[in-house]
Amino acid sequence: xxxxxxxxxxxxxxxxxxxxxxxxxxxxxxxxxxxxxxxxxxxxxxxxxxxxxxxxxxxxxxxxxxxxxxxxxxxxxxxxxxxxxxxxxxxxxxxxxxxxxxxxxxxxxxxxxxxxxxxxxxxxxxxxxxxxxxxxxxxxxxxxxxxxxxxxxxxxxxxxxxxxxxxxxxxxxxxxxxxxxxxxxxxxxxxxxxxxxxxxxxxxxxxxxxxxxxxxxxxxxxxxxxxxxxxxxxxxxxxxxxxxxxxxxxxxxxxxxxxxxxxxxxxxxxxxxxxxxxxxxxxxxxxxxxxxxxxxxxxxxxxxxxxxxxxxxxxxxxxxxxxxxxxxxxxxxxxxxxxxxxxxxxxxxxxxxxxxxxxxxxxxxxxxxxxxxxxxxxxxxxxxxxxxxxxxxxxxxxxxxxxxxxxxxxxxxxxxxxxxxxxxxxxxxxxxxxxxxxxxxxxxxxxxxxxxxxxxxxxxxxxxxxxxxxxxxxxxxxxxxxxxxxxxxxxxxxxxxxxxxxxxxxxxxxxxxxxxxxxxxxxxxxxxxxxxxxxxxxxxxxxxxxxxxxxxxxxxxxxxxxxxxx
Amino acid sequence: xxxxxxxxxxxxxxxxxxxxxxxxxxxxxxxxxxxxxxxxxxxxxxxxxxxxxxxxxxxxxxxxxxxxxxxxxxxxxxxxxxxxxxxxxxxxxxxxxxxxx
Numbered sequence: 190x191x192x193x194x195x196x197x198x199x200x201x202x203x204x205x206x207x208x209x210x211x212x213x214x215x216x217x218x219x220x221x222x223x224x225x226x227x228x229x230x231x232x233x234x235x236x237x238x239x240x241x242x243x244x245x246x247x248x249x250x251x252x253x254x255x256x257x258x259x260x261x262x263x264x265x266x267x268x269x270x271x272x273x274x275x276x277x278x279x280x281x282x283x284x285x286x287x288x289x290x291x292x293x294x295x296x297x298x299x300x301x302x303x304x305x306x307x308x309x310x311x312x313x314x315x316x317x318x319x320x321x322x323x324x325x326x327x328x329x330x331x332x333x334x335x336x337x338x339x340x341x342x343x344x345x346x347x348x349x350x351x352x353x354x355x356x357x358x359x360x361x362x363x364x365x366x367x368x369x370x371x372x373x374x375x376x377x378x379x380x381x382x383x384x385x386x387x388x389x390x391x392x393x394x395x396x397x398x399x400x401x402x403x404x405x406x407x408x409x410x411x412x413x414x415x416x417x418x419x420x421x422x423x424x425x426x427x428x429x430x431x432x433x434x435x436x437x438x439x440x441x442x443x444x445x446x447x448x449x450x451x452x453x454x455x456x457x458x459x460x461x462x463x464x465x466x467x468x469x470x471x472x473x474x475x476x477x478x479x480x481x482x483x484x485x486x487x488x489x490x491x492x493x494x495x496x497x498x499x500x501x502x503x504x505x506x507x508x509x510x511x512x513x514x515x516x517x518x519x520x521x522x523x524x525x526x527x528x529x530x531x532x533x534x535x536x537x538x539x540x541x542x543x544x545x546x547x548x549x550x551x552x553x554x555x556x557x558x559x560x561x562x563x564x565x566x567x568x569x570x571x572x573x574x575x576x577x578x579x580x581x582x583x584x585x586x587x588x589x590x591x592x593x594x595x596x597x598x599x600x601x602x603x604x605x606x607x608x609x610x611x612x613x614x615x616x617x618x619x620x621x622x623x624x625x626x627x628x629x630x631x632x633x634x635x636x637x638x639x640x641x642x643x644x645x646x647x648x649x650x651x652x653x654x655x656x657x658x659x660x661x662x663x664x665x666x667x668x669x670x671x672x673x674x675x676x677x678x679x680x681x682x683x684x685x686x687x688x689x690x691x692x693x694x695x696x697x698x699x700x701x702x703x704x705x706x707x708x709x710x711x712x713x714x715x716x717x718x719x720x721x722x723x724x725x726x727x728x729x730x731x732x733x734x735x736x737x738x739x740x741x742x743x744x745x746x747x748x749x750x751x752x753x754x755x
Numbered sequence: 756x757x758x759x760x761x762x763x764x765x766x767x768x769x770x771x772x773x774x775x776x777x778x779x780x781x782x783x784x785x786x787x788x789x790x791x792x793x794x795x796x797x798x799x800x801x802x803x804x805x806x807x808x809x810x811x812x813x814x815x816x817x818x819x820x821x822x823x824x825x826x827x828x829x830x831x832x833x834x835x836x837x838x839x840x841x842x843x844x845x846x847x848x849x850x851x852x853x854x855x856x
């Protein structure tokens with residue numbers, strides 16, 4: 190066993206022991222603890238948990254590499270996956286927290302109708318499932334790459350750990366474990382990034398120092414037949430960059446596993462600050478990723494480009510075995526580099542390699558490589574656990590209790606069914622992770638568009654427009670979803686490559702959301718308004734406190750009127 | 756709205772005022788959100804790229820760094836301003852001891 194493998198084992202074993210320990214300490218006995226952690230999570234901790242939940246194996250392992258090869262256009266992911274939190278914080282989180290139920294389908298069910306609840310619960314399960322399979326797979330791949338273990342075994346080990354803390358502790362166990370997982374993943378991400386910034390530029394803060402290599406990177410990129418790094422719209426036209434960024438943002442704000450986290454805070458105020466801490470913690474990684482991407486590309490182009498194959502740096506040799514780096518046959522000097530194996534470049538580099546090989550490229554010792562592996566595992570497991578909770582709560586809470594038991598169930602029965610649903614969800618996720626259905630990889634990329642076109646407009650209108658009614662929401666959501674899904678199917682399968690106005694299937698969610706907004710408004714206007722009691726309930730979520738206090742200035746006025754001392 | 760059908764509720768003036776100020780804050784912040792990401796980072800990126808600061812073409816910087824920093828600040832400003840607004844209108848959440856939740 191190499192020293193890298195040994196350190197990987199040590200770090201993964203240690204981090205797993207911590208997660209299990211946390212789970213045992215936070216095991217729950219009542220349903221509120223299971224579904225919303227008893228609404229007693231401090232805001233900073235909740236923010237860290239949201240960040241870990243949000244940043245998947247793909248954010249941790251693949252994003253920097255993706256940006257390295259996309260250059261400027263990689264900004265769609267950077268802005269798209271952070272900007273949504275502004276929408277979430279200002280438009281959704283505080284109001285949903287005041288409404289105070291367990292799940293997103295529950296909000297739309299109470300606000301609109303049982304039909305809308307069922308559509309929403311189905312959509313939540315579908316979106317979360319396609320997502321979770323990718324996470325299980327990601328966890329398995331980390332195992333197999335670092336420990337030469339079969340992917341299936343890795344998936345099973347990761348699932349067993351998640352199963353333990355999710356079933357024992359529900360939302361409470363998951364939240365506290367995610368706080369630990371965030372710590373592991375951010376440390377594992379930042380250490381190599383700071384080291385590589387120091388090595389290349391002599392200044393350790395990557396966000397600041399990668400500016401100094403951009404001009405040289407542009408020149409090198411052009412030399413090797415790639416587009417200039419900072420040049421915009423080389424991969425996608427401007428309108429598509431706009432549409433994809435917008436679709437990812439409103440999709441983020443509509444994803445059920447993110448929204449559900451804002452129910453776990455103590456108060457409406459706590460929900461606002463949780464959103465701030467969440468984005469703060471996410472931004473630490475998301476502002477580092479483009480720097481890592483730029484540095485790694487610079488390193489490859491400078492260290493590898495134009496070099497004879499026999500003199501390539503050591504990390505290429507050690508990662509060639511994993512299939513993530515490959516030198517084309519018969520090549521003597523590397524003159525072209527690509528991340529796409531079909532292009533037939535002299536050197537093909539997988540997006541995932543950049544973060545994984547970073548410690549080696551920067552000449553860091555073996556323990557750091559082990560830490561990066563533990564970080565990748567943490568990212569995959571924390572996201573998977575959050576998604577599994579959405580699946581189990583939608584299945585048990587929104588389907589079983591609402592539709593089948595009609596709300597008559599004892600506390601212990603609710604808890605048992607929640608745990609059984611979680612166990613079932615983990616089992617399905619393991620099977621999916623070992624044998625991913627072919628459509629999954631593609632669907633994940635489009636989950637955001639579907640979320641943008643369905644949840645976001647329905648929830649925003651439900652909060653801000655009292656006149657919005659159940660018929661409008663049901664029709665708007667269905668039409669928005671159908672429009673978006675049909676465009677995706679048309680552009681991907683029926684007539685591959687065709688687009689309207691250069692809008693790619695990833696960006697169509699923006700139009701789908703607009704369609705949903707317009708249809709909901711028109712249909713609501715044409716049908717009867719919601720009942721007055723419901724309007725009063727919607728009015729009520731605007732004000733954080735249960736009961737309004739008399740403010741000091743009013744008290745002073747009243748005192749004056751009554752002739753007492755001010 | 757059907758509010759006009761009902762007899763006016765005497766103490767509801769504060770509700771409208773609170774909501775109006777909440778919306779005004781929200782729209783201002785969302786305006787900045789759109790400006791830094793979609794305008795500076797995408798629509799005007801070529802023009803801003805003419806300006807280079809510390810090696811960063813400015814449009815590129817907004818798209819990959821600046822917009823994210825601004826997003827974080829926007830949420831913090833929103834949370835802080837809403838704290839003040841809630842308190843001014845007496846709708847802040849407090850526990851039995853009167854501490855803010």
